[in-house]
Amino acid sequence: MPKEYPTSVLSTTMMELIEESILAKVVEQRKEKFKPKFTNCRFKSEFMVIKCQNEDTAEWLKGIAPKIKPWETADLMVVDSKSIPRPEILAVFFPKSGKNDNETILALIEGHNDIATDSWRVLKRKPIKNHAQLILSVD
Structure with missing residues (x-):
């Protein structure tokens, strides 16, 4: 994930570029004694989850992630599974908000409450007559 998560998220x-960069590093390891072993790689809505087969692979990944630069400004880090951010996923109904865009709805939430919505992500929007239902990832 980006070091600046949740302010910065991954598309x-x-x-895909990170995955390619990691695989290139795996190829570089082909003649070395240590061979990293992964069991799974999943793209979440804002970061990647890579399951390592063993602790040595996890430590190897922690060491290479900050060094890979799949794009010029990439600044990546690896966290253990217990430290993976788990944002709340909420389905919220907004009456009479069908004409408002997502940014306006989030601004209204922030304007009416003592809540910062800058790090919230709209995962899905469902129109219901002149209302809106948003599926939100809330940190």
Whole structure:
């Protein structure tokens, strides 16, 4: 994930570039004694989850992640599974907000409450007559 998470998040394209960079590092290891072993790689809505087969692979990944630069400003870090951010996923109904865009709805939430919505992400929007239902990732 980006070091600046949740202020900075990864797009699918960024995650694909990271995956390619990690695989290139695996190729570089082919003649070495240590061979990293992964069991899974999943793209989440804002970061990647890579499951390592063993602790040595996890430590190897922690060491290379900050060094890879799939794009010029990439600044990545690896966290253990217990430290993976788990944002709340909420389905929220907004009456009479069908004409408002997502940014306006989030600004209204912030304007009416003592809540910062800058790090919230709209995962899905469902129109219901002149209302809106948003599926939100809330940190």
